[in-house]
Amino acid sequence: MTTGTLLLFIPACFALNMAPGPNNLLSVSNATRYGFWSASVAGVGRLIAFVGMIAIAAAGLATVLQTSEILFYAVKVVGAAYLFYLAFQLWRAAPANESTKRADSRQSIFSLARQEFLVAAGNPKAILIFTAFLPQFVDMSKPAVPQFAVLGALFLGLEWIAIAAYAYMGSHLRKWFSEPRRQQIFNRTCGSLLGVAGIGLLAARRSTSGA
Structure with a gap:
């Protein structure tokens, strides 16, 4: 692997990392509710899921997901169902005061990380992206x-x-959404977007290109 290859990979990869998606939306939502550090540490759950996906891509096992319609369908249905569950939880979440947020932040890091893991692992298109993207370099x-x-x-x-x-x-949005009504609107907006992401996941089709 040459330096030129890495110079091409890094900006392309970062653009992929920064693209809006269910996990990044979850980070924003978690940060508004529990703070920067809680949301950042919770992202470890996502990274663990991605480590598994990278290993699958390196082993060439993602071809199983590409060729098995039943497996692809099962994974995407489970992933979409979990996104709908999160959307419902956010939609009905009651605004919390600052003391409640601090207490929840200390108690729920593991559960937030588990959410990140399940959202990432429940998206079969992510494995296909690794299969299509990484091998190019x-x-x-x-x-x-x-x-x-x-x-x-x-x-x-x-x-x-x-x-x-x-x-x-x-x-930073957390400060603006400290007013309960604004917080509720934001929670429901995020919930709606996660629901849309779930619908998009259900509509996803297998692709030999992984796109």
């Missing part, structure tokens, strides 16, 4: 696994920056 004349390891590590590092960026945006 792998020199097939050299051992593929070490190259996947380097590219995967860079992807995870850039994803962490994206998590922090979205959490930072959410933490």
